[in-house]
Amino acid sequence: MNLPYPAPPPGIWASSAMIAAIVLASTAGEVLTAAAMKSIGDLDEIRAHSGMKGAIRAVVTCPLFFAGVSFLALAFFSLLFALNHMNLSLVAPASASLTLVTNAIAGKLFLKENVDRRRWTAAVLVCVGVYFLAH
Amino acid sequence: MGGKARTSIQRPIAGTEILMAHPKLSLWQYAVLGLVSISAPLGDSCLSRGMTGLPDITLAHPGTLVAAVFTPWIAVGIALLIGFFASYLTALSWADLTFVLPATASGNVIVALFAHFWLHETISLQRWAGIVLITVGVGFVANGPSLTEHPAPAVKLEEEQVQ
Numbered sequence: 001m002n003l004p005y006p007a008p009p010p011g012i013w014a015s016s017a018m019i020a021a022i023v024l025a026s027t028a029g030e031v032l033t034a035a036a037m038k039s040i041g042d043l044d045e046i047r048a049h050s051g052m053k054g055a056i057r058a059v060v061t062c063p064l065f066f067a068g069v070s071f072l073a074l075a076f077f078s079l080l081f082a083l084n085h086m087n088l089s090l091v092a093p094a095s096a097s098l099t100l101v102t103n104a105i106a107g108k109l110f111l112k113e114n115v116d117r118r119r120w121t122a123a124v125l126v127c128v129g130v131y132f133l134a135h
Numbered sequence: 136m137g138g139k140a141r142t143s144i145q146r147p148i149a150g151t152e153i154l155m156a157h158p159k160l161s162l163w164q165y166a167v168l169g170l171v172s173i174s175a176p177l178g179d180s181c182l183s184r185g186m187t188g189l190p191d192i193t194l195a196h197p198g199t200l201v202a203a204v205f206t207p208w209i210a211v212g213i214a215l216l217i218g219f220f221a222s223y224l225t226a227l228s229w230a231d232l233t234f235v236l237p238a239t240a241s242g243n244v245i246v247a248l249f250a251h252f253w254l255h256e257t258i259s260l261q262r263w264a265g266i267v268l269i270t271v272g273v274g275f276v277a278n279g280p281s282l283t284e285h286p287a288p289a290v291k292l293e294e295e296q297v298q
Binding site: 031033034059072076077079080085089090093099107108113114115116119122123128129132 | 225227261
């Protein structure tokens with residue numbers, strides 16, 4: 001049933017839960033996808049040698065890629081649900097920025113990337129930025 | 136002694152340390168990063184435009200979320216996000232995840248501009264300050280190394296000597 005007036009905005013806990021769902025699913029999806037792409041190799045080089053079909057075949061035959069895409073699909077529907085209740089100018093930057101921080105941690109733990117001082121500083125700046133965005 | 140004599144040498148390379156590579160990105164690679172930055176906020180804006188036009192969706196009726204995919208704005212948003220995903224995968228194949236994500240986070244500013252001028256959402260001064268801080272963080276990371284190299288712990292070299 002459509003209400004004759006807009007529904008009240010969700011509370012802080014509901015908003016946090018919606019953003020957390022997007023962030024967790026995105027992080028899992030992006031780490032798995034990044035691991036898949038690292039195992040495949042440089043797509044530009046593969047395309048130069050085997051053409052576009054070869055590049056697509058290399059991607060779609062990687063099991064890690066499908067695991068990543070599954071989590072990204074979950075993140076996508078979480079985003080759609082959140083956008084139905086909250087403003088884009090809050091949901092998009094907050095979820096993207098928090099995902100950046102969780103990805104820095106996951107990248108160091110699972111992908112063994114060298115997250116140096118420069119990248120951690122950026123993560124702190126982003127956290128403060130998200131605080132400003134959410135308040 | 137005639138013929139070939141082989142000797143095997145175990146030579147460790149740089150122990151187990153992780154190296155940071157900072158190759159100069161080509162124009163094509165910058166274009167790919169730019170496409171990642173632009174297509175994601177454009178797609179998000181289309182999704183928002185489509186979702187705000189729909190009645191409230193509750194967890195009791197999750198099927199309505201799937202039906203929303205076939206509305207025009209959501210469909211255009213999905214097409215843009217497919218373009219984003221293709222360029223994002225390409226970038227991930229030659230750069231770290233922790234480089235690609237911040238390097239393309241300037242999309243937050245684009246989202247804010249779209250939300251303000253197109254969707255007519257109100258963005259307070261504090262939110263703008265947050266967006267500026269995020270952008271500074273992005274610039275900080277984007278100037279750093281793009282790829283972590285994991286050297287093999289040891290390489291077995293075989294030398295052939297022709298006597």
